[in-house]
Amino acid sequence: MKRLPIILLFLCAAAGFLSAQADEYPDGETVSDFDYLSIRKGDQFIKLGLGVNIPLLMQGPDGAGRAKNMYVGGVGCLGYHYYITPGFSLGGDINFQFNVTTAGNVLFKLPILIKPAWTFTLGRIHIPVSLGLGATFESYDSRNYFNVSVQPEVGAYYIFNPEWSFGLAVSWDVIPQWYKDSSNNRIGHFLNTCISLRYHF
Numbered sequence: 001m002k003r004l005p006i007i008l009l010f011l012c013a014a015a016g017f018l019s020a021q022a023d024e025y026p027d028g029e030t031v032s033d034f035d036y037l038s039i040r041k042g043d044q045f046i047k048l049g050l051g052v053n054i055p056l057l058m059q060g061p062d063g064a065g066r067a068k069n070m071y072v073g074g075v076g077c078l079g080y081h082y083y084i085t086p087g088f089s090l091g092g093d094i095n096f097q098f099n100v101t102t103a104g105n106v107l108f109k110l111p112i113l114i115k116p117a118w119t120f121t122l123g124r125i126h127i128p129v130s131l132g133l134g135a136t137f138e139s140y141d142s143r144n145y146f147n148v149s150v151q152p153e154v155g156a157y158y159i160f161n162p163e164w165s166f167g168l169a170v171s172w173d174v175i176p177q178w179y180k181d182s183s184n185n186r187i188g189h190f191l192n193t194c195i196s197l198r199y200h201f
Contacts, residue, residue, distance in 0.1 A: 039086045039119060039126075049077035049169060049196030053097045053109075059187040067188070070107065073099035077169070077194045081117060089117045093132060093151075095192070097173075109190075110137040111149050111173060124159045126167075136175050150174045157198060165198045 053075040055067035074097070081091030097109040113132030120127045132151035138144065151174070157167030173190040 039083055039121070041083055041085055043083040043200060045081055045165075045198045045200045047077065047079040047081070047093075047196050047198045049075075049194035051075050051077070051169075051192060051194030053099060054191040054193070055099055055188070056191050057189040059189070069102050070099040071102070073097060073107075075192045075194060077192075077196060079115070081115070083119075087119055089119065089128075091115055091117070092134075095151075097190070097192070099190075105141050108139040109173075109175065111151060111175070112136070113149070113151055115151075115153075126157045126159060126165065128155050128157070128169075129153070132171070136173075138175070138177075145177055147176055147178070149176075155196070157196070163200055165200065167196060167198075169194045169196050 051074070053073040055070040055072070058067045076096040077093060078095075079091060079093035081089040083089045091114075093111070093113045093115055095109070095111045095113075097111070099107045099109075101107065111132070111134060113134035115130045115132040117128045117130035120129070130153045132149075132153065134149060134151075136145075136147050136149040138147065151171050153169055153171035155167055155169035157165040159165045169192075171192045171194075173192065174187065175190070176185070176187045178185050
């Protein structure tokens, strides 16, 4: 019973705060009525994500086959984008990826990509579609590689407020390894699924 006055006082204070907030917006408008979800030219965001990296296919001179010698690994995503127009942005991503092989070795991959992206909006949902072009640094069993790479990606993000959004992004890495002896050439295909958080400013 002693807590009842405290609870009532808290509820009254909360009601007063909400009433004061409502008074700040004329004509019955609320915060949710404002169109803060639209994308404007000059908007920017930073993206941070964590997820899984799934080895799918390995293409060689003899054809393509499932990547059986690697397990599902991890991926960390870091990116920055700038909206040149309300629907088109240009930016860059760095991904930190690893896979453990059946032999117990670790394959590290570091794609560094330039990404043009087109963003479609559906209420509070933003759907970016991008195509990353760049290079990937690879390290495996004391050997290092540097290759071109391509990464198409699609995502869906919920706009929590004007500063923050969160969602899921799925991308497909195409990473070739080319050698002087073409019989050793390989093209790796990896699927990334990342849960991402974006800060808009």
